[in-house]
Amino acid sequence: MSPDEMKKLAAKAALEHVEPGIIVGMGTGSTVNHFIDLLGTIKSKIEGAVSSSEASTARLKALNIPVYELNAVGEIPLYIDGADESNHYLQLIKGGGGALTREKIIAAASKKFVCIADQSKLVDILGNFPLPVEVIPMARSYVARQIVKLGGEPVYREGFITDNGNQILDTHGLSIMEPAKLEGQINNIPGVVTNGLFAIHPADVLILGSPEGAKTIYPK
Numbered sequence: 001m002s003p004d005e006m007k008k009l010a011a012k013a014a015l016e017h018v019e020p021g022i023i024v025g026m027g028t029g030s031t032v033n034h035f036i037d038l039l040g041t042i043k044s045k046i047e048g049a050v051s052s053s054e055a056s057t058a059r060l061k062a063l064n065i066p067v068y069e070l071n072a073v074g075e076i077p078l079y080i081d082g083a084d085e086s087n088h089y090l091q092l093i094k095g096g097g098g099a100l101t102r103e104k105i106i107a108a109a110s111k112k113f114v115c116i117a118d119q120s121k122l123v124d125i126l127g128n129f130p131l132p133v134e135v136i137p138m139a140r141s142y143v144a145r146q147i148v149k150l151g152g153e154p155v156y157r158e159g160f161i162t163d164n165g166n167q168i169l170d171t172h173g174l175s176i177m178e179p180a181k182l183e184g185q186i187n188n189i190p191g192v193v194t195n196g197l198f199a200i201h202p203a204d205v206l207i208l209g210s211p212e213g214a215k216t217i218y219p220k
């Protein structure tokens with residue numbers, strides 16, 4: 001079974017978390033794209049969505065799913081998003097698609113975060129996937145030097161601009177033993193908008209697609 005088929009299985013299983021009449025918070029990426037397509041088949045049962053990226057907004061609108069501004073809604077009952085890595089505590093690395101900041105905001109504004117992924121994303125220790133850090137452009141070199149002091153090797157994602165008009169440093173070489181501590185340390189560097197660790201507020205549920213079907217995992 002291909003990773004994409006496994007992503008689709010996870011997306012399908014996540015539909016069970018969609019209650020009638022709700023607004024769904026939507027992440028970004030290929031796994032979420034499968035979920036959005038499936039959401040389109042039950043769109044009359046929901047009120048709409050809040051989106052974390054221009055790409056997800058375009059996909060939702062193409063399916064005639066109403067998209068609300070975050071400022072126009074209260075607490076969102078459900079947030080669905082993918083991940084680049086998850087540990088067994090459901091602490092994540094996200095941001096491979098560069099939408100980490102809006103994703104983190106909508107996840108924080110949501111009551112329940114259901115993460116969907118193929119089985120390869122579950123790891124014992126975070127950090128094999130380079131940690132994305134969104135930076136204000138004029139601070140990029142300064143932030144990069146501070147990340148080196150923390151033991152990382154930042155690589156500028158050249159040619160990529162986030163939906164917020166910022167840049168990304170993909171940080172290699174980190175073996176992340178204390179994810180929540182590192183999340184706070186990096187976010188405290190002036191010029192950092194946010195980093196892709198979702199550790200202080202992990203996911204609530206992880207659904208992994210595998211050749212044996214979709215497996216639901218709760219934090220250890």
Ligand SMILES: O=C(CO)[C@H](O)[C@H](O)COP(=O)(O)O
Binds near residue numbers: 027030081083094103
């Ligand atoms: O964080 C993300 C985008 O910013 C994605 O959720 C993450 O990169 C996983 O992507 P995919 O579902 O394509 O594997």
